[in-house]
Amino acid sequence: MTETTSEMRTATRTCPLCEAGCGLEITIARDEDGFERVQRIRGDMDDVFSHGFICPKGSTLKQLHDDPDRLRTPMIKRDGVHVAVTWVEAWEEIAARLPDVIDGHGRESIGVFIGNPGAHSLSAMTFSRALLTGLGTRARFSASTVDQMPRHVAAGHVFGSAVAVPVPDLDRTDHLVILGANPYASNGSLCTAPDFPGRLEAIQGRGGKVVVVDPRRSRTADHADEWISIRPGTDALLLAAIAQVLIGDGLADVGDHVRAYVGGLERLGSAFAPFTPEAVASPTGVAAATIRKMAQDLAAAPTAAVYGRIGTTTTEFGSTTSWLVDVVNTLSGNLDRPGGSMFATPVAGGATTRGRPGSGKGFQVGRGHSRVSGHPEVMGEYPVGSLAEEITTPGAGRLRALVTLAGNPVLSTPNSNQLASALDELEFMVSIDLYLNETTRHADVILPVPSQLERSHYDLLLLQFAIRNVANYSEPVLPLADGQPDEWEVISKLSLIAQGLGPDADPAIIDDMVIDGMIENAVKDEFSNVFGREPYELRGELDAMGRRGPERMIDFMLRTGPFGDGFGANLDGTSMDDLLDYPHGRDFGALVPRIPAILRTPTGRIELAPDVFVDDLGRLAAAVPALTERDFVLVGRRHLRSNNSWMHNIDVLVKGRQRCTLQVHPDDAHALGLNDGGVVRVTSRVGELVAPIEVTDAIRPGVVSLPHGWGHDLPGTQMRVAAEHAGVNANVLTDDQALDPLSGTSVLNGIPVSLEPA
């Protein structure tokens, strides 16, 4: 939405860099040559969700747009060197080579990796399915298996839908327990809440309490009322013991509001019986009395919520830990009530607002198995930790081509040296990306996408995990550069070429197919507000608005969503036209209880004790010796001025003190003869590196921490600023074989390592 004066205008836009989705106010000036340039970016004070909050990254959308290293033309690798080419040449190259791989080795020989910004790009969210369909392969990988997949697996088994993910009701809770998250740095994840820190301080301001469980005294822990230092990888034990106390001491009460829907309660008493606070105190490193107190506080607080994030999911017991978070929230009476752990009602595109409410097909995994290690399929994908072996292991179905979309797996996935050399064995690789970086340097063709300011935005995915029901659509701030297709057009064209339609195929074909498919499904859904309508009529009404691509889809999703106008069925309902009247977003209110309607389990119940997790408690108990006998374990961390692997080419963010350091406790440093500012050799089962040492008492003895996303000193890249602040790649140390078997998610926190002075 734009307001224009003579030579300056102001636009508002949602920041797409992280899950907080802050509203930005962007001032644009026209220079003498008629070019529009961004002058200033600041927080949008009128944004209905972020109220002016912004972090140091938000304003750097300008620097990102202006970055001379950001790719403006496609690149083709010729004789080992990337050269700029025209779009026509790029499409012809792909049309000449991709079909050869398909003809020679079949569609299963093409792998796909979709990275994190794919969840922040409206084009990728609305068109990546079409890419997967067009490629016709089941060899699908994504950042989910280095991130939140365990959370989906728990939601799937317990509530019947992988996206029925409860979030802590931050604005109304009296007591919040945070495990393995540092929202002061990350601004929150799987809990969309701009100004997460401010909301935590507000809990304290109204007399509530914030408890942080983390092996590091993070900034969040520092601000909390209590920091509980835990041994990495043992949160499942801690939560099981809390559940044991709640049940054993008669404190458990799920509450009348959900009682009729909770199934499996009777199994939990015996399942948790072995996990007493006394039994888990030594392995977790948390005193039994502290654990009892945690349980008592959760039971006694008027409202309470437990929230677990990356430090709990990227562990050997990630899925079971996520389940235990739900178990404790339920047993303490806090599931689905204000101030507790609640579900969003997404305004657009929510899977839990479609179809029959209250029951469904439920959640399934293992509808296929990976070729080499036999990992079960989860949500249509395989563990990214197994990507390298799928490329290097000979035999039928071996991956011979790879498409990456918005991902940098060479820095972000485990045993990355192994993956980097595997990529060189591919016959063909295409990357859709903004940069020539550690991953895309392996690509035969790189297809650039518009800058973040040149495209529209709607947080289709992340608003499904928001702490308020909000809708916010942003128009592009700047027009597309000459000749640059929108990201959805790039994705669609690649899909069409993979289907054999050649380099001139029109992306509009996919666009029309996708919208027609959406309409078709909606009119057949007896619970939809357009049930029984004529598809061509709806299509006609949509097209009359003159929108295409993601805009037309969002319009449809808004109109058929829970607050939608239903194409006339609900005159007050929302639509794209309606949202355009709300440049600062439209607030649909605080979260409301959604049980039973949100449930999609076959029984129509909350499956609080599914076999998968109850059985996994046996594996957990058996792992205790291995979890405790380690010398040193490596965990990660994030910094406010960094964003995974790809914002390191922005000078204002990386300048100053080196942030890629190995944090070591003073006692450990002393014992090993390590000095602050020196360097240390870190070795794991799969690799080694030399990192700068930061001695700090903000970390638990026996634990060391290195952030991920660094290591920008590889040849063949084009990120000049990042190369000057290269840092080291933590994922040289993480182990591709170490994963949570229930979700295929890699262990990135709690990797056994040894240290020696270097």
Ligand SMILES: Nc1nc2c(c(=O)[nH]1)N[C@H]1C(S)=C(S)[C@@H](COP(=O)(O)OP(=O)(O)OC[C@H]3O[C@@H](n4cnc5c(=O)[nH]c(N)nc54)[C@H](O)[C@@H]3O)O[C@H]1N2
């Ligand atoms: N050791 C360790 N490893 C980790 C983690 C950890 O905590 N510890 N965290 C993991 C987590 S949670 C995640 S999500 C992953 C992230 O890892 P990835 O999913 O690989 O994502 P990024 O590192 O953010 O790299 C994003 C890539 O997308 C490009 N890009 C940016 N915006 C766009 C866009 O709009 N469109 C397109 N097409 N490309 C774009 C960037 O140039 C870059 O190449 O890392 C994981 N790796």
Ligand SMILES: Nc1nc2c(c(=O)[nH]1)N[C@H]1C(S)=C(S)[C@@H](COP(=O)(O)OP(=O)(O)OC[C@H]3O[C@@H](n4cnc5c(=O)[nH]c(N)nc54)[C@H](O)[C@@H]3O)O[C@H]1N2
């Ligand atoms: N500034 C910034 N913001 C980001 C990102 C970024 O790279 N930079 N990345 C974005 C992405 S993709 C994601 S997924 C989110 C992640 O958001 P968060 O989940 O908040 O991630 P972190 O900030 O890494 O915090 C994880 C914490 O877990 C702790 N930890 C490690 N191991 C364990 C353990 O075994 N148990 C417990 N209890 N704690 C443990 C670490 O010490 C760390 O403090 O952040 C997003 N936001």
Ligand code: SF4
């Ligand atoms: S916290 Fe920062 S990076 Fe995240 S959305 Fe807000 S301004 Fe953007």
Ligand SMILES: [Mo]
């Ligand atoms: Mo992530």
